[in-house]
Amino acid sequence: MPRFPDVSLTVDGMPSGVFSKVAHRISSIRGERYPLHVGDTYMDPAPGCHLSDFSAADVPLIHTYAAPRGHADLLAAISSHHSVAAERVIVSAGATGGLGALACAQVDPGEEVLILSPFWPLIRGIVQLHHGVPVEVPILGHSGPEEVLAALRSKCTERSVAVYVNTPNNPTGRIFSEAVLDAIAVFARENDLWIWSDEVYEGIVFDGPAPSMGAFAPERTMSVYSFSKTYGMAGNRVGYIMGPSAEAMASVRKSTVHHYYSACTAAQLAAARVLSDGAGWLSEAVEAYRKAGYAAADALGLPRPEGGTFLFVDVSHCLDARGTQGFLEDCIDRGLILAPGGSCGSDYEGYVRVCFTSAPPEVVARGVQVLKELTGR
Secondary structure: OOOOOOOOHHHHOOOOOOOOOOHHHHOOOOOOOEEOOOOOOOOOOOOOOOHHHOOOOOOOOOOOOOOOOOOHHHHHHHHHHHOOOHHHEEEEOHHHHHHHHHHHHHOOOOOEEEEEEOOOOHHHHHHHHOOOEEEEEEOOOOOOHHHHHHHHHHHOOOOEEEEEEEOOOOOOOOOOOHHHHHHHHHHHHHOOOEEEEEOOOOOOEOOOOOOOHHHOOOOOEEEEEEHHHHOOOHHHOOEEEEOOOOOOOHHHHHHHHHHOOOOOHHHHHHHHHHHHHOHHHHHHHHHHHHHHHHHHHHHHOOOOOOEOOEEEEEOHHHOOOOHHHHHHHHHHHOOEEOEEHHHHOHHHOOEEEEEOOOOOHHHHHHHHHHHHHHHOO
8 A cells, every 4th residue: 555655566566658668769769750659540530520620609609518428419420320229328538448447347446357468558558557466368379269259268367357358459450250259258148247348449441341249249349349440530539439328328328438538529420520520531531541551561571450540570589689679770770760569468579560541651661661671570
């Protein structure tokens, strides 16, 4: 138990951030940068959907709180987009805030969340921050339903309360098949688990629609979405949680109220507008992302991504005694900034994550060329 001047042991033991070990080196880069480390976009949001498009003159009281569950306009837009009752939806401060709310609402201290890995880097810390225990379930290279099911069963204990699923996947760019999602649903029912379905890349799919976890276990799936990735609005910090029923959302609503009360009002209005007017922008963005992702994968000799905005690259063959840290430093010395694979799971220290949408395609291509030279691919 912390006493002044100590702090929580849980927080004290967490890393400061994904890039904290190389931040000082990044700041010293001279010349062109290839910032392929953060999952962002070089594209501006859809026309009419910038925050600057909303003002107090047009929207009275835009500076005030929205309702904690979400602005009525955005709730209606989400309800229409997914064909669900608005009572099943809660707007969150980004998907990060939404997943934090789930951890707060559904995990007691010491309980476990099974996290299929490799995973989005912040989910491990979110579980820890709420005094839960993240249990990594590595499945890279084991894409069949029986292998995934066996991996989950090997890690499940009486302390397990939820399983985290992310498809399209950050960092691999893979999409889980219907057979895999069905196996996860079977497993969750066998063990009375919640399912947290991270679907922030649901709109960025390169070859047909991605199946949704909620279709396979609708009674227990809490789906989390974001306007940050699909619509290029990361700085607006708006996402939403969609649950099986209004009753299932009651505890989540309590946690969102006490975490951040409500998401930014203007940002919610921009999100509502992009759901109604942003289809053309999204189509253009997906095509641009597809070309950049395919080009990067082809240059590196990797399978082409199926969705999302990342490639996951095994660099273990070219590491020296300094390990991945030394490799990242060598990249930075040539202007290339990547994310360490270990942030996506402890089994992936020999990997790096590459975002192919965070800079214009020509910049990404030059950064990928640096990576190709450093890895000898």
